[in-house]
Amino acid sequence: MALKHVNAVVIGAGAGGGIVAKELATAGLSVVLLERGQWNTPFDDRKDDLRNQRTTVLGNAFGPDDERNPRVVVDEDGRERIVKPSDGAYNNNAACVGGGTVSYGAMAWRLMEKDFCLRSTYGTVEGSTLDDWPISYRDLEPYYEKAEWEVGVSGDDSNNIFKAPRKRPLPMPPLPPNREYQILKPAAQRLGFHPFDIPMLRNSVPYNGRAACMRCRWCVGFACEVDAKNGTQNTAIPKALASGNCELRTDCIVKEILTDAQGRVRGVAYFDSKPHLHEQTADLVVVSGSANESARLLLNSKSRMFPNGIGNRHDWVGRNLQGHAYTGAVGLFDFECYDDLGPGAGIAICDFNHGNKGLVGGGMLANEFIRLPYQFVGWRGPGVPRWGRAHKQHMRQFYRRSMGVMGPVQEMPVFESRVQVDPSVKDYWGIPVVRLSGHRHPNDQLVAKLLSSKAELWLKEAGAKTTWTFLPGTGLSGGQHQAGTCRMGNDPQTSVVDKFCRVHDVDNLYVIDGSVHVTNGGFNPVLTIMAIAYYASDNLVKLWRKS
């Protein structure tokens, strides 16, 4: 039986797609939202310390499954291997309703004004495709606000003197400070830094009909049992469904985007859970599968008009894959810093996002989320062995007497860091899989050195007796903060989508997720993905109403 034609198919029910589905459906368009994963609840994923979004030693809690979803990864020496989603090299995000927003730490950052115009600010960077965004902070500001109020953000960035101007404060106050916060705040102030309460997509008070955070330690990497963490699965997607105009189909993997003889999109072909192949026709298609999978789908959608994949006329689809090189420092103390009060992270500084002498960009620094015991095993200072009596003693002495300060490096986009489709390896459904290759830009290492030294300084000022730094590797970046593979730009020769996220030469195909980021900020990217989803949907609905 043929499926009923709809106005829009949205592929991927994560941070971007969930919001697009809600915006289109509540504007009156008929929408089918396709999600390759399932609708997990916290009760499906009972706080498992060895099987969650951060620790995958016993598997991948939020999809995709290890059995059916391989990727090929090419390392810096050109060696290639097939990897499973639970392997770090896979650069997995998540595959479930809500995507990464189910299990994330939920930091809710607005990018800074300069983050949209790095090239104008710093000039060209050798070995990088660094460019300005075709839109400015000012264009996105109302949509950041919309994301903060609709999805729900707590925190207080009024003491962040570096932040871009905001018209409206955050809707919820910050959670009360934990012990780490209380130790780190005066230390930051003594150093002349400007600490403030991290904006978080987490209820500090009852909001939108859901409860406040209960301060448990099982936060980052897990689904929230009291539904106090805000993602698209408990905000936008239920609203989309309640409109009566949106149908969510889970366990559906899209094979390709279908085009007509003129090169316009006419729908998608997808497998359901059986797996049976279906054609869902639509007036427009929105790809929101995240930077790896969105690029893969475009590259796999070949036709006479688009022999190298739709939108890929100039070989830019899949290019400039970015994530975040995480860096920072650990400090060991002779007093307790741990008070078992989740989520753990609470205090941040933006003193080093820009204006670092001789460097391009920078990143924020924040105290780390609560480390579960197994995650602490690797936090060994200089000279501490990996095993034996001394390691056990280290664990016993310092689990409650340690703090981490970490931050994401704003990466310089690299043209050779990319998503391709593998010529031979296919997934369970017979669809060519993602092939990842590339490396980080050398500037990322320099920024990491600076940021980690500042983190170390902060910890020492807070009283740490022993400190050491964490520096990122030089290999490919992607993972949970993956971005950049379908760059937004005004020039079709050097970008994939226009400034409204529409694929340049296909007027009814959109990419709306982190893929469109020209650069990825020195911040967790989710609020920007959400803001862009609101912004692009707004424009899409206006166009729809005109035609």
Add this chain to the structure above:
Amino acid sequence: MAAAAASGVGCAGAKHPWRFLTVDEARTLAAICDQIIPEDEDPGAVWAGVVNYIDRQLCGPLEGLRDAYRNGIAAVESSSRTLYGVAFAPLAAAQQVELLTLMEQGRAPAESWPQISSHEFFNLLIDQTMQGFYGDPRHGGNRDGVSWKMLGIPYPPIRGRLHFDIGNIKPAPPTTT
């Protein structure tokens, strides 16, 4: 329940208590694990059930490591006999530590390690021993939450800690849309 279900996944039969390991393998593995996390003022890896954790996971999510464990444990035994003339378990603690250190450095007798390198197997042993000891008891190790008690975190885990009377904070105004 989980143990019963896992034992059906092509693992060893009911002649001995383990799912995958043989009695001899389990004895060797226990001796290794107790050097990686030895008993001191707090119990060590074996008391905490780390061998059970590894055995259970080898019939579950870590079944891909079965060959590594079968070959690796045999290679430890072989190395021990080459170096000391006896099996690993009865060795004095100092000799056990010495052999494990050689493995860590990839310097165990090469002829004993045809299928897996001693360094690679040592890394697995560290990973899984730490997982079994510091991981949640639900996975088969960390008996009675012994490691969590040692670290000073409440066990059984407390779900949520409302130390602050957040009821006194006024609810935020409703959203505009």
